[in-house]
Amino acid sequence: MELDRISNLPGGVIQKILSYLPIREAVRTSVLSSNWRCKWAMLPRLVFDDQEIGVTSKTRRRRTTFVSIVDRVLLLQIGPIDAFELVYRKFIAASDVDRWILHLTRKSLKEFTLTKSRGSQYIVSSCLFSCHELVHLDLHNCLLKPPSAFKGFRRLKSLRFQNITVVQDVFEKLIGCCPLLERLILIDLNGITHLKIDAPNLKFLEVQDTFEDVKVDNTLNLADVSIDFGEASRYCSNLLKYFVQLPLMERLTIKGFLTKCAIGASAEELPEPCRCLKFLSIGIRLNNLEEILAAICFLRSSPALQELKISVHQEGEAAAGEATYWLNENHNWAFTQLRLIKVTTFSGVKAEVDFIKFLLLTSPALEELEIVAPFEDVVVSGEVDPWLDDNLNWSFTQLRLVKVTSFSGGKAEVDFIKFLLLSSPALQELQISARDQVVLGEVNSWVDDNQNSVFTHLRVVRLTGIHGFKPEVDFIRFLLLSSPVLERMTIQPTSVDCSLELLKKLVQFRRASVDAEISYLDPLSSDSDEDSDFDSDDYTDLESDSDSD
Helix, strand or coil: CCCCCCCCCCHHHHHHHHHCCCHHHHHHHHHCCHHHCCHHHHCCEEEEECCCCCCCHHHHHCCCCHHHHHHHHHHHCCCCCCEEEEEECCCCCHHHHHHHHHHHCCCCCCEEEEEECCCCCEECCHHHHHCCCCCEEEEEEEECCCCCCCCCCCCCCEEEEEEEECCHHHHHHHHHCCCCCCEEEEEEEECCCEEEEECCCCCEEEEECCCCEEEEECCCCCCEEEEECCCCHHHHHHHHHHHHCCCCCCEEEEECCCCHHHCCCCCCCCCCCCCCCCEEEEEEECCCHHHHHHHHHHHHCCCCCCEEEEEEECCCCCCHHHHHHHHHHCCCCCCCCCCEEEEECCCCCHHHHHHHHHHHHCCCCCCEEEEECCCCCCCCCCCCHHHHHHCCCCCCCCCCEEEEEEECCCHHHHHHHHHHHHCCCCCCEEEEEECCCCCCCCCCCHHHHCCCCCCCCCCEEEEEEECCCHHHHHHHHHHHHHCCCCCEEEEEECCHHHHHHHHHHHCCCCCCCCCCEEEECCCCCCCCCCCEEEEHHHHHHHHHHHHHC
8 A cells, every 4th residue: 555654744743734724624634544533633723713614504404503613623622722713703602702711721822812803892701811821812802801810921922902992001011011022013902092011022013003192111122113193193293202212123114104293393313313223114295395304304314224115105296396396406315224225106207206316316325126006007107208318327336126016018117117227237137017907108119219228237137917019029129139148037928819929029039148048937827937948049040030020
């Protein structure tokens, strides 16, 4: 007989494999053989979701319910239960959940997750607070009333609260009695107006709520912070209180939009610089000069900043001219450590291009630039031609990678990519991913306009979502002719219809690099190693016809 390798695996490995299966499928393995009959009963991790464990017509005839399934699985468990997750949307009596938690207190529970998606809040059973081995706790839509004798979770490292009702002193006591807490996520807390956190071991903090006051004490290890005040701009002045109290913060994400009231009417830098900040993610309305100034204030106060992610938005044109004038007059600053910039929801309007221009001019060490256009099927527009024509002598000497995602083919986008290519002599890698629906305007021939352009460092090009339109084909030919050290160009068309015709053209194009390979991906596949590689030596007899194509 053929060797049963799976059954002969160590017990811990089998339990690990089973833990990745839905609980229904894990239980079904009991019918494989007598050796497998009880393996599912030793699962260290149990996940019960009332949508995944739907009650079928067969189980209805047996009068089996979601509650009875959970009861039976817990009753038949043999070993310890390290992790338990309960997600339910339909009505389940609180007494049933209380009973399950009581059972878990005898199982050395380390991770507990409870998500009640609908209905009134579940009043957490007092038994949960006797699970002293807890390392991870995640509660959603619950009300906390710990017993008076509760002394905290001494081993807890990760805590997540969402839509939780808890009184002020209880919350502060809970946080203060978790000395090992490293990760804290707070979303929509009810009953707390003054946020106070005292956690000496805390490393990550995410807050999505509004508070009248913020106090973060004894958090010298806190390095990663994410803040979202939502639409409650009247609390944005509390934003500064985070930074003054977090001198060693390395990563900061501010969701929503920056407002000048968060910093001060005329502040050019924060009261205390963020000397350790290396990553910053913010959202800006680029027609709002105050938000631009707030963003610049953060940048100037972060001398060690290496990575910047910006989500840009345009709401009207009221102040766009003022913002553009300010950017043009203040590009003498230098963010000397900035290596990577990612701009999302880029639509090509002049205010956005001006802001990117400002960042490029003030970031002499920039190595990677990624631009993500909106995913909606809208035409990218903008009058940027005069600016591009006036600044073709710029040189971004350190830029190594340019990546454009959700490319729409609009003229403003094409012109801006063209400018980046011609202004980046050290560029080594180019990635462009197009939308399913591309709108191509009147784009001049790349080859005719830039015959003398040479990309002496470009080695890797990746183009996905290619439709086979003439401007796309001209762009590919231009890159092949202008890249003498090109090693690999990967192309993935959108459909089989354009694939063959595009392939016929590709194999005829001249290549400035004798080592250049074209890797042609199947239009129906994603990133795959099963490419079709076309070496230039195989098509030398066709190169003479390339100029006539």
